[in-house]
Amino acid sequence: MQRGYTLSEMLIVMALLALILPIAGRIMSALTAANLQQAVRAQLHDDAYHLAFSLEKAIRRAGYCHGECRGAGLRIGPAHCLLVRWDENSRGRWQPPPSASSDYYGYRLRDGNLETQRGVADCDGRGWEKMNDPQHVRITVFTLRLSGERLWFRLVMQSLRWPALKVEIIRGITRENRDVATTGQ
Secondary structure (H helix, E strand, C coil), rough: CCCCCCCHHHHHHHHHHHHHHHHHHHHHHHHHHHHHHHHHHHHHHHHHHHHHHHHHHHHHHCCCCCCCCCCCCEEEEEECEEECCCECCCCCCCCCCCCCCEEEEEEEEEEEEEEEEEEECCCCCCEECCCCCHHHEEEEEEEEECCEEEEEEEEEEEEEHHHHHHHEEEEEEEEECCCCCCCCC
């Protein structure tokens, strides 16, 4: 003989589901938010290390010349700005701005963004490109300090969605080219 559910059994099951489903929904929502926050943290970390790698590469190249170049290969400018130059195609001289193949490069902090531009001799002007995504992150710190043969930089990047998520990178890069000098600190 087949038997179905009684009305009292159905009411008990519905009452239990009414209690369990909202709790499960809140747990799933919290897990989803935690997962998204972890993904943002990982992306923030990757972006910060990509920027640090780009800066390290430029600092290591600074001052390279396959011939006779004149002037400083690396200069720390005012207001969180790094100016570097290197003989990119080994012509034996640094091609000055405003040439399209200029060997002068700049990196600066401006309005919460790390910016770069090729063919600049100072930290001013327009046409700089953002190295970070201003829709998602803000660079809160970019400092530069020369100590002997090492250039130290500190970079702090913050998530705009979750401002408590921050990544800080401190690096000391040994300059590889001995003709590098600094001015304008």
